[in-house]
Amino acid sequence: xxxxxxxxxxxxxxxxxxxxxxxxxxxxxxxxxxxxxxxxxxxxxxxxxxxxxxxxxxxxxxxxxxxxxxxxxxxxxxxxxxxxxxxxxxxxxxxxxxxxxxxxxxxxxxxxxxxxxxxxxxxxxxxxxxxxxxxxxxxxxxxxxxxxxxxxxxxxxxxxxxxxxxxxxxxxxxxxxxxxxxxxxxxxxxxxxxxxxxxxxxxxxxxxxxxxxxxxxxxxxxxxxxxxxxxxxxxxxxxxxxxxxxxxxxxxxxxxxxxxxxxxxxxxxxxxxxxxxxxxxxxxxxxxxxxxxxxxxxxxxxxxxxxxxxxxxxxxxxxxxxxxxxxxxxxxxxxxxxxxxxxxxxxxxxxxxxxxxxxxxxxxxxxxxxxxxxxxxxxxxxxxxxxxxxxxxxxxxxxxxxxxxxxxxxxxxxxxxxxxxxxxxxxxxxxxxxxxxxxxxxxxxxxxxxxxxxxxxxx
Ligand code: C2E
Ligand code: CA
Ligand code: CA
Numbered sequence: 475x476x477x478x479x480x481x482x483x484x485x486x487x488x489x490x491x492x493x494x495x496x497x498x499x500x501x502x503x504x505x506x507x508x509x510x511x512x513x514x515x516x517x518x519x520x521x522x523x524x525x526x527x528x529x530x531x532x533x534x535x536x537x538x539x540x541x542x543x544x545x546x547x548x549x550x551x552x553x554x555x556x557x558x559x560x561x562x563x564x565x566x567x568x569x570x571x572x573x574x575x576x577x578x579x580x581x582x583x584x585x586x587x588x589x590x591x592x593x594x595x596x597x598x599x600x601x602x603x604x605x606x607x608x609x610x611x612x613x614x615x616x617x618x619x620x621x622x623x624x625x626x627x628x629x630x631x632x633x634x635x636x637x638x639x640x641x642x643x644x645x646x647x648x649x650x651x652x653x654x655x656x657x658x659x660x661x662x663x664x665x666x667x668x669x670x671x672x673x674x675x676x677x678x679x680x681x682x683x684x685x686x687x688x689x690x691x692x693x694x695x696x697x698x699x700x701x702x703x704x705x706x707x708x709x710x711x712x713x714x715x716x717x718x719x720x721x722x723x724x725x726x727x728x729x730x731x732x733x734x735x736x737x738x739x740x741x742x743x744x745x746x747x748x749x750x751x752x753x754x755x756x757x758x759x760x761x762x763x764x765x766x767x768x769x770x771x772x773x774x775x776x777x778x779x780x781x782x783x784x785x786x787x788x789x790x791x792x793x794x795x796x797x798x799x800x801x802x803x804x805x806x807x808x809x810x811x812x813x814x815x816x817x818x819x820x821x822x823x824x825x826x827x828x829x830x831x832x833x834x835x836x837x838x839x840x841x842x843x844x845x846x847x848x849x850x851x852x853x854x855x856x857x858x859x860x861x862x863x864x865x866x867x868x869x870x871x872x873x874x875x876x877x878x879x880x881x882x883x884x885x886x887x888x889x890x891x892x893x894x895x896x897x898x899x900x901x902x903x904x905x906x907x908x909x910x911x912x913x914x915x916x917x918x919x920x921x922x923x924x925x926x927x928x929x930x931x932x933x
Pocket of ligand 1: 703714735755758
């Protein structure tokens, strides 16, 4: 396991060595890497023996510099260099190409699996604590790999492919490994296209808020609405919020999007009868932002919407990235009278303990269970268990995704009081929400069946 240093001795001080060496770590630099890849590619032009190039980028390196000082940052980079070098496969090569970025060449690695395996090994090696004398620091790294010749035949092209793969890893959070493929490049291109269009749409006020009724399952009376984002782009057509919300999170403009949506939702909800609540989805990024409660309150105060009529839906996955900050945000929301529901319950890594540890008011049973409730006994058992548990914990429950009268009937029989789903109405625009309310008031509902029929008139 040695680094292939055929041409230059990194400790030598000849002008040539200096030009090809990273002074901090003693590794090769970008120029050296470029030479090596060119050499490999030209040697193999007739008979391409595949190799892979990879890039590792330290996650959150800047805060380390800011927090512990540049000397500590430098020390960590030297230790990273040392570790990477020590675990390189035979004939491998590693260079430092930017402050916290390292690139390597892995000969004879010619497929996704091989690259992934080495990526995992590097990842483990880099995640062990770094000894800084007076303290230990832990960090993670993200990786992008590009396999020659599929990901490019020239230096620039290969490095760009590895960089594209790294970009995707970074977007997906810390410690990710991505191997370049045409699909990934296409996914990123499309993401960028949607991002551009969405940024434009937010400024042009083209992202709308629709409202799906949440009803009392006994008589179908509307208790509130969940606000759901809607966006149709001239070129891209209808884009689902499941696509554009995560994209806005990933690319860092979810705050402005949420503010726009919450403002619109509250402006509509303010005119509903005062006994109706507005349920609004918070995105994961906002749950780890200590300013969230303040920001939400600022928006609804400006609109003049009563915080006691607002419920915020959050998911477990969102909470788990930083449970401490999440708990703080939730408590602050409570302090100003805003309620909090746990969305999509039963999916992800649901834990019953979580219901006790965090101060939720409501739980929304995920629609995958409701969907199966009349055909799959185990779905029925799970719903029953959730209902029993929530009753014990004094939590209200909403069943999501009710599409048929049979599902509604089953839920009622199990003791579920509140529901939402296409049976009672898809999300409608702001004027549609007022029509639904009017129709219900005019008709004086008797039971849930007549309610779903009535709402159907408006759909
Ligand atoms: P969600 O919070 O679980 O929202 C419920 C989704 O289920 C909505 O999809 C809704 O249209 C759909 N749905 C409702 N009833 C039924 C039914 O009976 N059957 C079926 N098959 N589906 C039903 P939508 O509007 O496409 O939203 C998808 C996700 O996007 C939402 O899931 C939520 O996570 C996110 N989202 C939507 N609007 C916003 C928003 O304003 N902010 C944030 N942060 N996320 C949003
Ligand atoms: Ca929701
Ligand atoms: Ca949901």
